[in-house]
Each structure stands twice: as C-alpha cells, then as structure tokens.
Amino acid sequence: MSLINHYRKFLIGKLDLDLNIVKCENNKIYTQDGRVVRDYLSQYGALPFGHNPDFCANAVIEHLQSKAPVFTQPVFQKATEEFAQELVEVLGGWANHVTFTNSGAETVEVGFKLARIKTGRKKILSVDRSFHGKTYSALLATNSRRHNIEHLRNDDKNFDKITLNDFAALERELESQQYAAFIVEPIQGEGGMHVADVAWLARARELCSKNRTVLIFDEIQTGLGRSGGICVAQDIGITPDILLLAKSLSGGLIPTGAAVYSSSVSTPEFDRKHSSTFANNGLATCVGRAVIRELSKNDGAALKHVKTISALVDDCCAQLTLRYPDIFSWRGAGLMRAFQFHDVQADANYIVTYLQNSGSLAWLICSYLLNRHQMLVMPLLSDKCSIRFEPPLNSSAEDIADFFIALEQVCILINNGRYDILMAGLIEKPYSELPGLEQAFPAVVAQQTAATQYAGQEKKRGKTFAFLMHFTVVDDCVRMLPQCFHRNFTEAENRHLSSLIMEVGAVDTSPGVALKFCVSNAHAFANGMMIMSPIAPRDMMDLPAAEKENLIKDYIAVARREGAEFLGLGAYTSVITRGGEKMLDDIAGLSFTTGNSLTAIATTETVLEASGRDLIGAVISVIGARGAVGKLMVSELAHWGDNIILMGRPGTEKHLLQELLPSLCQLAFSAEQQAQPGSVIDNIQGYVHRAMPELSEYIGAGKAVPAAGVAAVVDRILADDVVNSLGLSTCDCYKTALEQSDYVVSATSEGKPFLNTDFLKEGAIAIDTARPFDFIVQPGQRVQVLEGGLVLQPETLSYGDCNMVGLPPGVNLACLSETIALAIEGCEGRFSVGKSIEYAQARYVTDIARKQGFLPLGYQAPAPAVQQATVPETSANEEQLAELS
Structure with a gap:
C-alpha cells in the first residue's frame, strides 16, 4: 500500500500509467526501462517550458550558489519587490498590488479574503463546471461532483453557481448585490476547457462595477502563455479587480502564485491580517522573474510561437472532426484543449457504455497513448470521456503532428470497435498477437435487442x-x-x-x-x-x-x-x-x-410448478430465511407445504422463529390467500381454533386482529412447544437439511458459493436465488439446481x-x-x-x-x-x- 495516496497509486498502477522516472528534460520523460515519453500534460499546465528548462534551472543554480536569501520573513527582499513591479507591468499596468502565495488554491483563498474584507459580504458567485482548487473555500466555489466532499460542505450557503455564458443568470445574480466576488475562469480547465464568451465576460465586468462586486479572473491555468498571450484578460481588453496566477509562474520548478489587484480592492485590514510563511521567498522570485523574461524577450517570440502552434492544433482538430464526426469532438483554445470521444455504435454494450459514461474510457485511452505511442496525457476528471491536452508552450510542430497521428489511431480503434487493442496493455497481451487496427469488430452484434428509447406515440x-x-x-x-x-x-x-x-x-x-x-x-x-x-x-x-x-x-x-x-x-x-x-x-x-x-414469489412459483402445486408431505428447506426474500418465500410456501425447515447459522434457531412466527400467525388470521389443508398456515389456524378459541372469530373474518392477539398466539405456540407439529422446524446443519429435503430454496447474501450439491437428496430440486450463487455445481454433475427469481x-x-x-x-x-x-x-x-x-x-x-x-x-x-x-x-x-x- 502506498504511503502517499493509495487510491491514486493503485489506479495508476492497474491502468499501466505508472512511470519509473529517472530524468526529465524539456518535453521528454526518461524512464528506468529505457523509454522516452513525450509529455503533453505539462503537470496540468504548470510546466510552461517543459521539465527543468535551462533558463529557470540556471536562475536557481545562480541564486543558490551566490547564497542569495531564500526565506527572510517578515523582511521583504528587494528582488521580490522588483518581481512584483515586473509582473504588474507585463500584465498591462492596471494593478497596484501583488500578494504572493505558494499555490493556486492559496491564491484563490487570497482573492476571496480580499473581496470579503473589502465588501463586507460573505457570498461568492462562481460558474458551473468550474475548478478553483482543493482547499475548503476553493472547493466550495468549485462545482465538481468528483472533487467536492458533500457531507463536509458546512459553508455552502455562501457559495452559488451559474451556467457559463448564461446572460440572464449573470444579471439576475449580480443585480441582487449579495456577492462579495464573482470568480470565473476565462477558459475552464478541469471543467472541460469550455471557453467563456467575451461579451459575457464584458457584461460581468459592467455588472460587478455597478453592484460593488469584486470581479476575479482565475487565470491560474490560462495565465502566462497558455492561451497565447500573457493572460486572457489582457487579450480581450477586460480588466478584472483581481487576477490570479500560479502554475506557469513557477517555471515548473518552485510552487508559487500571485494575486494581482487594483487599489479599488486593497484594504489596510487585509495587509494587517494576511501573511504566508513561505511566500515572497527569494527562490520563487528568481524563477518567476526568469519566466517573465522568457515570455517577453525577442518581442514576445514565445507567445507568438504558442499562437502558431495553436493554429496547427486547430487545423488538426478540424480534420479529425471532419473524418470522425460521431467519435471525436474538442473544446478549448490556445494550448488548453479537451478531446472528447464517443462510440455511438456501442450503445447496447454494457461495458463500452459504462466506460464512456463513467469516464473510464478516457483513462484507457491515456494508457494506450502512453504504452503504444510513448505520449503522456491524462483524463479530464470532471468530463465524461475526455482527455486533456496541455503541451509545453515551446512544443514543436512535429510534436503536435505526431500526437494527432496517434489520436487518429484512437479514433480508428473506436470506430472499428477495437477495445481489445486499447486494453491489451492492461494484461500485458502483445499487440502483435492481435489483428491490425484497421480490422473492424463492431462492439454490438445485431440481435433481439430492446430499443434504446420508445419511438411510438400511441402507448x-x-x-x-x-x-x-x-x-x-x-x-x-x-x-x-x-x-x-x-x-x-x-x-x-x-x-x-x-x-x-x-x-x-x-x-x-x-x-x-x-x-x-x-x-x-x-x-x-x-x-x-x-x-x-x-x-x-x-x-x-x-x-x-x-x-x-x-x-x-x-x-x-x-x-x-x-x-x-x-x-x-x-x-x-x-x-x-x-x-x-x-x-x-x-x-x-x-x-x-x-x-x-417478485424475486420471492417467482422463486416459490418454481417450487409450486415443480410439485404440481402439491407440497403436502414434501420437505422444503429455506436457506436465508431471515432475509427479506427468504421471509417472503416462507410466507408463500407456508400456504402450501406442511414441512418447512428454516435454515440458519448455529445459534440462530430461536431468532428464526421469533422473526418468522409473528408474520405467519398474522397470515393465518388474515387468510389473504387460501391455505392448502394440512399446510403450515392451515395448521396454525387449526391450533388457534383449538387452543385459543377466543381469537377464532378473527380468522378469515376480514377484521384486524389486535397486535396483542398475534403476540399471544406466538407465545402460546412457543410455550406449548408445538412448532414442529405445525410443520415448521429449524436446522443449523446444511448437510442434514439438504439430505432430507425434496425442495431447497436459497437466497442468502453470502457473496460466494458455499452449499455442496453432493448433499442433495436424490431427485431433489434446488432453486438458487442468490447472486453470486449459493450452490457449488461441480463439472459434469447432473443435479437439478435451477436459477431462481426469473421472470x-x-x-x-x-x-x-x-x-x-x-x-x-x-x-x-x-x-x-x-x-x-x-x-x-x-x-x-x-x-x-x-x-x-x-x-x-x-x-x-x-x-x-x-x-x-x-x-x-x-x-x-x-x-x-x-x-x-x-x-x-x-x-x-x-x-x-x-x-x-
């Protein structure tokens, strides 16, 4: 068991996505077994220039070798002040304040704290499918069923969500003047790479200004190059009150983040009360400044390259969509994309449909791309069947072309129903043993299959x-x-x-x-x-x-x-x-x-038909008689049989009778169904007539017998020790019961086979309603063990x-x-x-x-x-x- 995260370690291992990494450089991952894997994930966008970029590594080495300060709280370092100024300038100069943090989620928390202190309001408005981090406040603003912990959401009354690009909802909520902040991702990352409409964002700016709501742009993922510009806000000409940065700011080396904001949001109270032990440190500063320099040099050549590569991605996506319109679709912008897959031909197959709807197919596609094509991507966990594509900003045209060649193979596999190739690596089956991917095996073979939906009108x-x-x-x-x-x-x-x-x-x-x-x-x-x-x-x-x-x-x-x-x-x-x-x-x-x-009644119907509805004189064993199905089967069979054995674990005999006798006595009084002469129910009725005549008038009279009357009958039966004479008995030895029974019905929740058919009486019929089945049927054994509960x-x-x-x-x-x-x-x-x-x-x-x-x-x-x-x-x-x- 992994000491770090057992769930993730187990899942990654079983899906063959684990890598024993020995070296990382640029967009390459080198493994101990000699593989070279190209990285198209970039640590979910946190590696703007791939792994260990030289310019960042050199900045760190120089900083450490010179013994420059790292942690000096509460003293501010001059370099950190200069970094803040450079950040404000590269973002367009609209901001007056910077608060450095240690992660994206902490940056979100800073934004909420600022907005709440400034406005005096508590409520936060965010967007459906949003993702803002995994601290508690960030999670409450995050609208993801996969990431939220429902039973611990003790402050969710202060967090509301609206649909992305819904103008009416935006106006309705912001005009209410109840929100401290409206937080929005210009391009949703984990939420599925959905792009916010520019006109919608502009309207949000107007409404927030009008209603004293702080507008927060969460550009933790979009900022600093991933969208093709320094940030989306700057590209579209909309100025938020607070802009959040993190991922790319780290250069892939040092976790860091920054909330950049205007004087309209700043307050002395925030400055007095907020601090962070590891923020403002010298090492993060030197890396962040190196990132800004790299993005700005040569007249922004790095950003121009992103736009060129993004256009190539657009073309590749368009071509795949044209060739596989029912299978492939995409969303996003820049180098933030979601690639979604769907097999419309497999809607009658349980496994494929489940894999698609649960998102598991995305994991399998990622596993295939890694092990067949040496390419690393990961699923979008909040989307049904999508993978996320976030390559380094300096990826080459060749990298993009190679990836889409592999992605087209995935489309061909799905189109041809070749899930065997997608999943072969999970059981280490050589691809060479499988037919080529061009050979089709439709997931569903036409047969007597119910329609997916009723198409008529008259019913x-x-x-x-x-x-x-x-x-x-x-x-x-x-x-x-x-x-x-x-x-x-x-x-x-x-x-x-x-x-x-x-x-x-x-x-x-x-x-x-x-x-x-x-x-x-x-x-x-x-x-x-x-x-x-x-x-x-x-x-x-x-x-x-x-x-x-x-x-x-x-x-x-x-x-x-x-x-x-x-x-x-x-x-x-x-x-x-x-x-x-x-x-x-x-x-x-x-x-x-x-x-x-219906499970119980259908099972007993099998017994009745097998016996010709004549169970008097036959021995019937009910295994699992204390369960819901077992009790109902006893109730039904008690109307027909006169020798019912209630099977239970050792020591449960008394409990069996205490649980079943009251309902059987109640049935004897109600006479809802006619009982066969000599059956258990008929015998109980006869016993009441003889031993307790004062209650006889209730039998079959349609009058409700007092609860005390039923209890009195049960007590009298037990006190007189006449249970066996009524046709009921208990047994705690399966072998003994099976050897004497003409009919055996079983409905336990044992979870595994445990009844040996060798003990069955010759000519006996067993009906097994449990799943997994209770009976063990050996190869070649000719015994009547039927599946029960069928309709x-x-x-x-x-x-x-x-x-x-x-x-x-x-x-x-x-x-x-x-x-x-x-x-x-x-x-x-x-x-x-x-x-x-x-x-x-x-x-x-x-x-x-x-x-x-x-x-x-x-x-x-x-x-x-x-x-x-x-x-x-x-x-x-x-x-x-x-x-x-």
Whole structure:
C-alpha cells in the first residue's frame, strides 16, 4: 500500500500509467526501462517550458550558489519587490498590488479574503463546471461532483453557481448585490476547457462595477502563455479587480502564485491580517522573474510561437472532426484543449457504455497513448470521456503532428470497435498477437435487442426508471465484453481482464449509465437505464459504512441527473441499504423498490410448478430465511407445504422463529390467500381454533386482529412447544437439511458459493436465488439446481446486447422485472422495503407485474441451471435451455 495516496497509486498502477522516472528534460520523460515519453500534460499546465528548462534551472543554480536569501520573513527582499513591479507591468499596468502565495488554491483563498474584507459580504458567485482548487473555500466555489466532499460542505450557503455564458443568470445574480466576488475562469480547465464568451465576460465586468462586486479572473491555468498571450484578460481588453496566477509562474520548478489587484480592492485590514510563511521567498522570485523574461524577450517570440502552434492544433482538430464526426469532438483554445470521444455504435454494450459514461474510457485511452505511442496525457476528471491536452508552450510542430497521428489511431480503434487493442496493455497481451487496427469488430452484434428509447406515440408512458446494478461474478463482466474480446482474447485473458476491472472497481466504485433501453407491452411503455458500478459483492460488503453510503448516493445522483423517476435496487445495493431503509433520506421525490417481492414469489412459483402445486408431505428447506426474500418465500410456501425447515447459522434457531412466527400467525388470521389443508398456515389456524378459541372469530373474518392477539398466539405456540407439529422446524446443519429435503430454496447474501450439491437428496430440486450463487455445481454433475427469481418479459428481447446475467431473450431477473413493471404501471411510493416485507404488498406487486406482462418463469417453462463462476459451466437442464434460446 502506498504511503502517499493509495487510491491514486493503485489506479495508476492497474491502468499501466505508472512511470519509473529517472530524468526529465524539456518535453521528454526518461524512464528506468529505457523509454522516452513525450509529455503533453505539462503537470496540468504548470510546466510552461517543459521539465527543468535551462533558463529557470540556471536562475536557481545562480541564486543558490551566490547564497542569495531564500526565506527572510517578515523582511521583504528587494528582488521580490522588483518581481512584483515586473509582473504588474507585463500584465498591462492596471494593478497596484501583488500578494504572493505558494499555490493556486492559496491564491484563490487570497482573492476571496480580499473581496470579503473589502465588501463586507460573505457570498461568492462562481460558474458551473468550474475548478478553483482543493482547499475548503476553493472547493466550495468549485462545482465538481468528483472533487467536492458533500457531507463536509458546512459553508455552502455562501457559495452559488451559474451556467457559463448564461446572460440572464449573470444579471439576475449580480443585480441582487449579495456577492462579495464573482470568480470565473476565462477558459475552464478541469471543467472541460469550455471557453467563456467575451461579451459575457464584458457584461460581468459592467455588472460587478455597478453592484460593488469584486470581479476575479482565475487565470491560474490560462495565465502566462497558455492561451497565447500573457493572460486572457489582457487579450480581450477586460480588466478584472483581481487576477490570479500560479502554475506557469513557477517555471515548473518552485510552487508559487500571485494575486494581482487594483487599489479599488486593497484594504489596510487585509495587509494587517494576511501573511504566508513561505511566500515572497527569494527562490520563487528568481524563477518567476526568469519566466517573465522568457515570455517577453525577442518581442514576445514565445507567445507568438504558442499562437502558431495553436493554429496547427486547430487545423488538426478540424480534420479529425471532419473524418470522425460521431467519435471525436474538442473544446478549448490556445494550448488548453479537451478531446472528447464517443462510440455511438456501442450503445447496447454494457461495458463500452459504462466506460464512456463513467469516464473510464478516457483513462484507457491515456494508457494506450502512453504504452503504444510513448505520449503522456491524462483524463479530464470532471468530463465524461475526455482527455486533456496541455503541451509545453515551446512544443514543436512535429510534436503536435505526431500526437494527432496517434489520436487518429484512437479514433480508428473506436470506430472499428477495437477495445481489445486499447486494453491489451492492461494484461500485458502483445499487440502483435492481435489483428491490425484497421480490422473492424463492431462492439454490438445485431440481435433481439430492446430499443434504446420508445419511438411510438400511441402507448401510455410510464415512469422513467433506473436499475442499480454491479457485477456479481467475473462471468458477468466476461459476458458483457464487446465482440473484439471474444474474438481476439482467450477465455483466460478475458477472465484476467474482467478480474482486473472488478479489482479496480473495488477502489474506484464510481457508478455510470451502462445501458439505456425501453420496455413495452400492448398498452404502455417505460424508458429506463442500467446504472452500473464495477464493484463485486464481497468488496461492496467490505466497504466501510460511510463508503457504502457514498456509493448509494453516487448511484442516486446519476439517476437524478438522467431524469429517473423510479429507482430499482439490484443485487447487493439492496443488501447494503438494509432493503432500502438506509437510503430513505436520500431519495426524496423518487419512487423505488428493492425488487424483493417478485424475486420471492417467482422463486416459490418454481417450487409450486415443480410439485404440481402439491407440497403436502414434501420437505422444503429455506436457506436465508431471515432475509427479506427468504421471509417472503416462507410466507408463500407456508400456504402450501406442511414441512418447512428454516435454515440458519448455529445459534440462530430461536431468532428464526421469533422473526418468522409473528408474520405467519398474522397470515393465518388474515387468510389473504387460501391455505392448502394440512399446510403450515392451515395448521396454525387449526391450533388457534383449538387452543385459543377466543381469537377464532378473527380468522378469515376480514377484521384486524389486535397486535396483542398475534403476540399471544406466538407465545402460546412457543410455550406449548408445538412448532414442529405445525410443520415448521429449524436446522443449523446444511448437510442434514439438504439430505432430507425434496425442495431447497436459497437466497442468502453470502457473496460466494458455499452449499455442496453432493448433499442433495436424490431427485431433489434446488432453486438458487442468490447472486453470486449459493450452490457449488461441480463439472459434469447432473443435479437439478435451477436459477431462481426469473421472470418472462412482455417481449422476447434482451436488454442490451446480452442480458446482464446471461439469460436468453425474453427472460430476466425478478428484481429488475419488478422495477420495470411498477414503472410501466406508473406506480408511486416505496415498495418491498426492509427485511420484513408485508405479504399483502408482495402479492400486490406480483399482480401488477402479471398485469403488465411479467410472468414468473416457473418450472414447466424451460429454465437455465445455475452456472458457477468458480467452476466450468454446467447445466442441469441443457435441453430446455437450448429450446428456450
């Protein structure tokens, strides 16, 4: 584990972006393994002339060798005073004051402090997608969901945001006269290289002057050459009250920054109260002065070169846009660019769509450019799928041309679906073993796939839904890989890559939309989406409580941004929220379900059909009976069977009965569903008639039995020790239970296979509803272990280019089906919540599902067998599966 930043070290290592650097010079990075990498990132714009430029290095050497002062606080050095004057002059002479700092974020803090002291106001106005640093005030002005720490934003009431280039919002907010400052980047850096409209900035200047709001230009990244001028403000003829500089001022050697401002902003109070231990130091001064000299010499030749190179970049971008209009787009100006990629042909493939929407594809492109072309760039973390391009100001035309040759190869790879080449380096697969990049393997192969959106007019529109999902086993990921991997990687390589994706997912859990699709029946439709995190169940369960909460909040945030009205919890998102109970405060305005009702009923329907609806005399084991799905399965089976074994861990037998008996007794009174003679429910009813006749009148009478009455029945059953005679028993030994059971239903959150099918009674049928599956099916073993919780869909289609758990078209998970059915119905509210779902609600949900065309798969219809991730795939009913497929 890295002592510095484990997350970043892990991510960079796994994505093959780590470099063992031994030397840096100009735009070259030399590594220990002999590679020479060209740097097109420039430390996010902080290396104006590349690494260790001679003129800066010589200035530092001369300064240190002469024993010139470095830190002399509180005494000001003459050189620092001269540096301040030179800075003011090169910026056009409008300023009268300079405050030096140690970083960009500290410079932003100085700007806020100045503005608040001067105006006496607290509020700061900034711009959507802005980035101003990672100190707390800078973060509050930064509008980035990736960088902000929501639960620690204790002062966010004093920070508002508007949309870039929105004139109406600008006027509305600044005319309110409530802001100390309006801070804006003329070109947004981390926010996506969006360029501010000059007329909009000019209007901001007018409004700030009129309403006594301090106008702050954050030119920490644009200033000193990157935009092709000394600063954008000077180029466009707009004078801010405060101009912030940092990155380029350092020359790539000494962290430093400067807030440059006019007398209209300065105050004696600020001068009295502000200082900085390491600011105003002699070493930073000598480097900063060297940078100013370099930019100014030869009549600004360095800046003219930037404009020439920028024009070349414009031409290259235009050519790529012309050749690949659906794949490549760009934003920015000067040597600050965002290059964005999108594969419109892969919208039915989970992996590619997720990689695009989560931003992970940008990381893969950066990895490919580094390892295939020896070029260093990094993603724009606040943008979906963009890389940032910020080469040194002195880059050559050859450097630019070479980069765009490599970038065109990326466009060709995406156009041809060649994600195998993009990701080959992650598992050290030689590029020579893959077909050439010109050979196309479309990510999605045409088949029975649901449309991405309903295009008709005549049907009723349901609610837009979002289903929260993640990989449950490696096979899920392998199955979802685009075609090129199945054609060009071995099975072992695909499993290796999928394991790596899930390993990264354990550290970077960021959810993203993995699929958009439409489901319809004869009368209605609903548009929806799958929102995926690449995390595995065990890793999700092992997250600290706060990280589990953050993960769910991230899921919900994506759903809200995409316009979801109805939310469905899939797999372990239900487990870590305790059946949705822990997320109730975060979903205001959204309806949702865990999907557990239909999962339970669909599973028990398989048992009922397998038995011909005759379970009297059969032994049924329920594994995971304390969970939400398990309890509902017991409730349903108790209407049909007379010998139900509740399986639990050693020492939990008493808890099983305490949790399940009250609901079973309540069902005996309500008689919502007719119980088979001799079944558990029928036996409880008979027991009440015999032992507690005073409560008999409530059975099936439609009257609510007093809670005390139900409790009294439970107490009497336990006191009389008649549980077994009613048809219930408990067991803490899986082997014992499996050996005597005719039917076994399993729905645990164990997170791994743990039930040995060798213990199954001959002729027994097991239905496994857990994911990952609870049963271990050995190769070649012919046992009836069926996949539970499956539902026939209203259309014989796959959602995406494959159903997420490998089911044939027209069959899918009950939890997803419950979400879709309730959304099509237009239901509002919360369904199937918590560990104790009311049986009446489960039947209600099932009725709605049936009405909308979602029918439990059952046993008579062909059903796929459990296929474990830990062993080669097997099938207990291969003929039926083949028939259905």
